[in-house]
Amino acid sequence: MAEPLTARAREIVVAARELLDEHGVEAMTMRRLAERLGIRAPSLYKHLPDKAALEIAVIATGLEDLAVALEEARHAAAEPAAALAAAYRAFALAHPDLYLLMTNRPLPRERLPAGVEDRAAAPVLRAVGSPARARAFWAFAHGMVVLELAGRFPPDADVDTAWRAGIDAFRSRD
């Protein structure tokens, strides 16, 4: 689906992710990226066809990292849903702009390495049961994260307790 990137293109993608993590989405421009690499912006186009390709490559690396984080959380867990939620939240808070880039728009599934999306989703599915419940749980976690990142909870809100309440709500009833 995606032609593999050249070594130089991969360096560019790494630099773009650093830009994203350090200075936010609005810093991820072709100019700033070139500047960080010590070259001129037009030179980038010898390695990547356009900005969309850059973003897609960045998103792909983010999905891989998220999948790894969730898989690790699952292994360590007595209470799998809670551990997954914690890992999910930690990832999003550690890479807020990357996280939003990954989730804010339709996934260009046909331009992504095969399986990345499923791999990231699998741990949640296993922890929560049916696909419907997994999607609801994912929505809960995503909602918590984006509201927290956007600073939408009132200043006095206890965000940890809200996480706990949601995780408890999704516990199977015996």
Next chain:
Amino acid sequence: MAEPLTARAREIVVAARELLDEHGVEAMTMRRLAERLGIRAPSLYKHLPDKAALEIAVIATGLEDLAVALEEARHAAAEPAAALAAAYRAFALAHPDLYLLMTNRPLPRERLPAGVEDRAAAPVLRAVGSPARARAFWAFAHGMVVLELAGRFPPDADVDTAWRAGIDAFRSRD
């Protein structure tokens, strides 16, 4: 907190909301807004100090409309959480760009009419119990909505069933 708008400013805000609903956020520029009103962009600055003020006014009207929709849902409801969720989803799907504008960034609470935010939040709090559970439920609903708007559920996903699963999860346990 917010100086009241002049009549002309309110007309401009209405036009901005129409622009938002009909052509998306990227259409809500000072130039396009002026064009829709049959004037030139610089003239807008006689009525509103800057674009931020316009956005805040638009957000305020959106919060009021959302509050009304949720209050109505609560009155009609045998199953309050389900009715609220349905009303919330309907509002967001009917005004996707407005909804995202309203939720994507920190609320400029000090520049908003007093009480709007609380009024929109109150029905959820009453339906769900504790503030923590209300925030979790809100996060679930917000997450569902933004994932749906962003086209993030797989093509074969049954979104209605995911909503149902989340609503059920947040039902009180007897």
Next chain:
DNA sequence: GTCTATAGTGGGATAGAC
């Protein structure tokens, strides 16, 4: 694989005349 030069687009905002 890098450069210079540049095209083309779009945005927010101000000054000052009428």
Next chain:
DNA sequence: GTCTATCCCACTATAGAC
């Protein structure tokens, strides 16, 4: 309250030389 004229910014992207 509206206008014209304008500034300044930032961005993506291409052509063609080296």
